[in-house]
Amino acid sequence: MxxxxxxxxxxxxxxxxxxxxxxxxxxxxxxxxxxxxxxxxxxxxxxxxxxxxxxxxxxxxxxxxxxxxxxxxxxxxxxxxxxxxxxRDLRRLRLTKIGFIFQTHNLLPILNATENIAEAMELAGSGHTDARKRAETLLDYFDMHQMRAYPSQLSGGMAQRVAIARAIANDPHILTST
Ligand SMILES: Nc1ncnc2c1ncn2[C@@H]1O[C@H](COP(=O)(O)OP(=O)(O)OP(=O)(O)O)[C@@H](O)[C@H]1O
Ligand SMILES: [Mg+2]
The missing domain is CATH 3.40.50.300 (P-loop containing nucleotide triphosphate hydrolases)
Known part of the structure; x- marks a missing residue:
């Protein structure tokens, strides 16, 4: 054999x-x-x-x-x-290889839903327009239509969906959820 x-x-x-x-x-x-x-x-x-x-x-x-x-x-x-x-560049490694979903969503309060996702992509090197477009596509995929709402205006489930979209935005190979 x-x-x-x-x-x-x-x-x-x-x-x-x-x-x-x-x-x-x-x-x-x-x-x-x-x-x-x-x-x-x-x-x-x-x-x-x-x-x-x-x-x-x-x-x-x-x-x-x-x-x-x-x-x-x-x-x-x-x-x-x-x-x-x-x-040495653990920050970059975390940004590109690993998606984190936290028990408490940990969204940035001063950024709206779209910006929270786009920001993670821009930090990893995406252009502004591409990042926003992909953020909107992901939010749409998760049926999260309040794309301009701030975290304080979202329900728990909505905020968690934004957080999941942010975690997968950079196509990480590893996704962790606590
Ligand atoms: N930063 C830290 N400083 C000191 N001890 C820590 C620290 N983080 C975790 N520990 C200790 O390490 C052990 C493991 O903690 P950990 O948070 O990994 O547990 P867990 O399995 O996630 O628990 P839970 O189900 O309650 O979330 C615990 O005894 C905890 O007190
Ligand atoms: Mg724990």
Whole structure:
């Protein structure tokens, strides 16, 4: 029998023995024990566990928001962490590779719905007109027709849809939702 052909595409997320502790001495908290995890393109992974078990810490680590204490991490085949961050431009990495959906939507209050999405695209390098056009297309896709409304004028569900549109606006390969 033929051997299975390995997938040409590297996993989207690959963690090996990723650990994170906060604090030191008596107040030290081991938030992540050595976590080894592989997530491939198209996979949807849910995290379940008791409060304080490390779910958010894990997602923040994958999102390069929280620096691990040790271990190895690769995103899209690119080594990101190996005892230290291997890339300097983590901000750019977050903008282009990872979409974040927060439990509380975290929209910018001084920007309207369209601008909240377009801003994320412009920060990643899109032109103003293209960004606005795509923002409107995404809002339309999510049936969010109050495109000029500010976050304070939106219902919870509407704000969350804007936040989801913003998270996918730059076509990230990894989407995290807390
Ligand atoms: N910035 C921090 N400083 C110190 N300890 C932290 C910090 N962030 C998280 N922790 C600790 O790390 C552990 C894991 O927290 P985390 O927020 O990842 O849990 P969680 O699984 O997301 O919980 P929940 O279901 O309540 O959201 C907890 O003991 C928490 O107190
Ligand atoms: Mg949490």
């Amino acid at each position: 033929d051997k299975p052909v390995p997938s040409a595409r590297p996993p989207r997320i690959e963690l090996r023995a990723i650990a994170k502790h906060f604090g030191r001495g008596e107040t030290r908290v081991d938030a992540l024990p050595d976590v080894t995890l592989t997530v491939r393109a198209g996979e949807v992974v849910g995290l379940r566990g008791t409060s304080g078990c490390g779910k958010s810490t894990l997602l923040n680590t994958i999102g390069c928001v929280t620096e691990p204490t040790s271990g190895w991490m690769q995103l899209d085949g690119e080594p990101i962490y190996d005892g230290r961050y291997l890339r």
